[in-house]
Amino acid sequence: MNDTDDAEPGFGNKRVREIYRDGMYDGETPPYPIAYEEIREAAWENMDEAARAYVHGGSGTEETFERNRDFSAYRIVPRMLRGVAERDLSVELLGNVHRFPLMITPLGVQSLLHEEAELATARACSALDVPFTLSSLSSTPMEDVAEALGDTTKWFQFYWSSDRTVAKSFLDRAETAGYDAIVLTVDAPTLGWRDRLLERGYYPFLEGEGVANYFSDPAFRESLEATPEADPEAAVDRFLEIFGDESLSWADMAFLRENTDLPIVLKGVLHPEDARLALEHGADAVQVSTHGGRQVDGSISAIEALPGVVDAVGSEAPVLFDSGVRRGSDAFKALALGADTVMLGRPFAYGLAMDGQDGVEWVLENTISELDLTMGLAGYDDAASIDRSALTHEREL
């Protein structure tokens, strides 16, 4: 025993105590489900078929989407009696200290999930001090989301318009609105082959969903003959014309570097050599991601790609990770393999569809709690110190 006897219970301990007390003393079971699959089911009750297809779906056979979720080849090897009463989950990332090594990854068109869309997610993040990434394809203009986030760390995910004046305008707006980093998504120069959407002939942007940043953009508006309010169809057509740019190459990073002073995160890196190229071309961090299995069906899963990218980057830059994280123990494994922060996707989206801000908070609090308890039970009191010695791979057993 030592002087940590009187330590405050950890984040996860408080959470489970609260839930058990409510159940045993007050007969109140939790307001929402615990398991991811049940949260998804609760969310689906509030979503139409098309929205379910959009959010759930991966590309092609969904092989990568499915395999992304399989973290089981990595096994945690818990260590005992290491004095873990005071756990520090905080991490430093691109000049900011974050309370938790968990962040929201960019998900477009959150109006498909809840009427308050990104504003509800942003408020949940602000309540818990969880950093947020806003998609270029948000349902809410970036300035409004920035305001809802207040001081919470905010990143802007950048889709590169083939119209460079619009691209530059997005970068300027993000900086003026107070975003802390630009996340350049490089795995989506065009949309993957997504059976579920093709079967329905459904693409939400054609209905004018998810284009708020474009319709509110001065450079975009200037390129139109009539305002988006007067002629929404023509504005959508223009958006489709300029969205994405398949001609982009590493040389184009210079344009980005010249046009923003913010740190640049390159999202969608799977190959170690691309991680090196990212750093050589001015990226400040890389994000390992398969875009949630929505782009290259049959690709390596994100958790399989993570160690190679971490080795290639070394200590030169932070590595972020998304695709397949459903639980705190998944997050723990990704941190152990070298991710500096883990990004949450579909779980928060389903929390949002389940019950707006409260639903997102529910998912975030539970994921962080499970991570905190996993850390303690595995013998780690500092998120930044979890390393590969915490894991073994099944081939080594």
Ligand code: FNR
């Ligand atoms: C995404 N993703 C994504 N990525 C991005 O850079 N910009 C975007 O606008 C979107 N939009 C988007 C919408 C939906 C509905 C999904 C499910 C995903 C990809 C996202 O950032 C992340 O890579 C995946 O969500 C990770 O996979 P999981 O963990 O959610 O399965």
